[in-house]
Amino acid sequence: MSPNPKELEEKLDPRVKRTRGLILQSFDSLLAEKGFESISVQDVTDKAQINRATFYAHFQDKYALLDYSIQKMFMAEIEKRTLSVCSYSPNNLRNLILAVVEFLSMMHSECAQSHQQFESLIEGTIKKQIFDLLSYWLRNSKVPTDIPATVATWAIYGLASHYSHMKKRPALEKFVDEAFPLVAVNLEQFA
Amino acid sequence: MSPNPKELEEKLDPRVKRTRGLILQSFDSLLAEKGFESISVQDVTDKAQINRATFYAHFQDKYALLDYSIQKMFMAEIEKRTLSVCSYSPNNLRNLILAVVEFLSMMHSECAQSHQQFESLIEGTIKKQIFDLLSYWLRNSKVPTDIPATVATWAIYGLASHYSHMKKRPALEKFVDEAFPLVAVNLEQFA
DNA sequence: GCTCCTTTGTTGCTTAGTCAACATTTGAAA
DNA sequence: TTTCAAATGTTGACTAAGCAACAAAGGAGC
Numbered sequence: 001m002s003p004n005p006k007e008l009e010e011k012l013d014p015r016v017k018r019t020r021g022l023i024l025q026s027f028d029s030l031l032a033e034k035g036f037e038s039i040s041v042q043d044v045t046d047k048a049q050i051n052r053a054t055f056y057a058h059f060q061d062k063y064a065l066l067d068y069s070i071q072k073m074f075m076a077e078i079e080k081r082t083l084s085v086c087s088y089s090p091n092n093l094r095n096l097i098l099a100v101v102e103f104l105s106m107m108h109s110e111c112a113q114s115h116q117q118f119e120s121l122i123e124g125t126i127k128k129q130i131f132d133l134l135s136y137w138l139r140n141s142k143v144p145t146d147i148p149a150t151v152a153t154w155a156i157y158g159l160a161s162h163y164s165h166m167k168k169r170p171a172l173e174k175f176v177d178e179a180f181p182l183v184a185v186n187l188e189q190f191a
Numbered sequence: 192m193s194p195n196p197k198e199l200e201e202k203l204d205p206r207v208k209r210t211r212g213l214i215l216q217s218f219d220s221l222l223a224e225k226g227f228e229s230i231s232v233q234d235v236t237d238k239a240q241i242n243r244a245t246f247y248a249h250f251q252d253k254y255a256l257l258d259y260s261i262q263k264m265f266m267a268e269i270e271k272r273t274l275s276v277c278s279y280s281p282n283n284l285r286n287l288i289l290a291v292v293e294f295l296s297m298m299h300s301e302c303a304q305s306h307q308q309f310e311s312l313i314e315g316t317i318k319k320q321i322f323d324l325l326s327y328w329l330r331n332s333k334v335p336t337d338i339p340a341t342v343a344t345w346a347i348y349g350l351a352s353h354y355s356h357m358k359k360r361p362a363l364e365k366f367v368d369e370a371f372p373l374v375a376v377n378l379e380q381f382a
Numbered sequence: 383g384c385t386c387c388t389t390t391g392t393t394g395c396t397t398a399g400t401c402a403a404c405a406t407t408t409g410a411a412a
Numbered sequence: 413t414t415t416c417a418a419a420t421g422t423t424g425a426c427t428a429a430g431c432a433a434c435a436a437a438g439g440a441g442c
Contacts, residue, residue, distance in 0.1 A: 014240060015399060015428050040389065049205055051430045056391065206398050206429060231419060242400050247421065383442105390437070398429075407420070412413100 020058060022048040024072060027065055036066060036118075066118070070125050077103045078133065088137040088190045093152075094180050100130065100156050101172065104164040127157050138190050148186050155183045211249060213239040215263060218256055227257060227309075257309070261316050268294045269324065279328040279381045284343075285371050291321065291347050292363065295355040318348050329381050339377050346374045 009017070026048035030039050041062055045052045059065045077099045078084050086092055107122060131153045138145040159179045163169060200208070217239035221230045232253055236243045250256045268290045269275050277283055298313060322344045329336040350370045354360060 013400070013428070014242070018240060019429075041391090042389070049209065051205070052390090053392080053431075054429055057428080061390085204398070204430070210399075232421090233419065243420090244401075244422080245399055248398080252420085385442080386440090388437105388439085390435100392434080392436105393432105395432100396430080398427105400427075401425090402423105404423080405421090408418085410415100410417090412415075 016058075019048075019050055019054060020068075022050055023055065023058065023065065024069060027069055031069075036062075063121075067121060067125055070122055071129060074103055074126055074129050078129075083133070086137065087140070088134075088187060090180075090184055090191060092137070093184055093187065094176065096130070096133070097156055097159065097176055097180060097183065098172070100126070100160040101163050101176065104160045105169075108164045123157065123161070127153055130156055138187075141190055143189075145190075148190075151186050152183055155186075159183075207249075210239075210241055210245060211259075213241055214246065214249065214256065215260060218260055222260075227253075254312075258312060258316055261313055262320060265294055265317055265320055269320075274324070277328065278331070279325075279378060281371075281375055281382060283328065284375055284378065285367065287321070287324070288347055288350065288367055288371060288374065289363070291317070291351040292354050292367065295351045296360075299355045314348065314352070318344055321347055329378075332381055334380075336381075339381075342377050343374055346377075350374075 023044060026044050027039070030043055030047065039062065041052060041055055044062070044065070045055050059068065075084070078096075081095045081099055083092055083096055083099065103126070104122075131149055134149040134152055135145060138149065163175055169175075214235060217235050218230070221234055221238060230253065232243060232246055235253070235256070236246050250259065266275070269287075272286045272290055274283055274287055274290065294317070295313075322340055325340040325343055326336060329340065354366055360366075
């Protein structure tokens with residue numbers, strides 16, 4: 001039984017979960033008050049009340065932390081819709097598309113200044129998350145899933161990116177209704 | 192230079208401070224939802240997200256935790272009035288009396304049901320705190336301080352207990368104005 | 383150029399927290 | 413009363429976090 005993404009984190013040592021939680025909290029609150037580049041590792045560990053050396057036991061540097069933070073935010077969006085522990089269905093796919101579109105739109109509006117700067121980092125991170133999730137959904141398939149999963153991943157991300165960059169965004173539902181079949185067609189065999 | 196009560200806790204290992212903080216938070220929130228007797232050590236450690244064995248590394252049992260919790264609440268009352276790092280003066284004494292009276296009155300109203308049950312525990316704990324604080328205030332005296340400090344401690348606690356049990360409480364200020372000179376007279380030599 | 387100060391990573395040793403297992407105790411239901 | 417589940421304390425071996433000290437890399441100002 002291939003482990004789902006959520007289970008992996010839950011059986012970590014409680015100290016590790018706690019420490020990462022503290023680092024993340026501290027980082028997020030620092031991001032709210034100043035730009036990413038002006039945040040030092042010191043700042044993060046001071047606010048988190050952990051030792052600086054402990055930080056390096058968990059993250060290579062602050063860029064790895066940013067990456068982790070993005071992962072967590074996206075994961076939260078996924079779990080809000082209970083998509084993390086399930087299998088492929090057209091309805092789940094539709095909700096996944098919705099989640100990605102909303103996530104990117106949020107990034108665009110809330111992290112306005114930093115978004116440009118980190119767009120490619122976000123893209124890489126999120127696409128990996130989408131791909132892993134789709135692979136998990138298709139875990140019981142007897143045929144290889146990596147090609148269809150790749151196509152779907154890029155299509156979904158592309159759609160979301162397109163939507164979040166539009167000057168005049170159409171209604172979310174309408175947009176997704178229109179886009180959905182084009183993605184679903186590649187996954188029909190798994191329904 | 193005798194250490195003041197606050198400094199002692201601040202140079203503890205960060206892990207110790209964090210763990211005790213988590214235990215205390217958990218305990219206080221459990222107290223708000225159910226009675227002390229129905230709270231198990233399990234409950235506390237589960238909510239605090241620490242191991243049960245860790246609890247026993249810090250507290251002998253849940254009664255010791257209750258004691259610690261009371262100490263902390265009282266300490267907060269003292270620090271709110273900046274009385275923890277200073278020396279004896281009539282004005283500080285007056286504020287100390289105010290603090291004790293308000294603390295006991297609060298205990299009476301907020302922890303109504305449990306107060307009766309734990310009154311003697313509270314009394315012992317708080318009197319020790321008052322005594323230690325007074326001893327710290329008089330740390331530079333050339334004459335022995337334990338007798339006057341003992342008398343003042345019992346007097347202050349007695350006054351506060353009396354006030355908090357009264358059916359018709361007089362105005363706080365009026366009560367303290369009346370009581371203050373009777374306590375201060377024993378400490379005049381240190382002014 | 384140079385200096386001075388801050389931040390970055392890294393390391394070896396110490397201390398605190400985790401875990402599973404165990405013997406006891408307790409309390410409520412059969 | 414007996415039984416059974418749950419809570420209490422305790423232990424020893426393992427793992428994570430803290431700390432101080434270090435070399436090295438910027439960056440700001442002279």
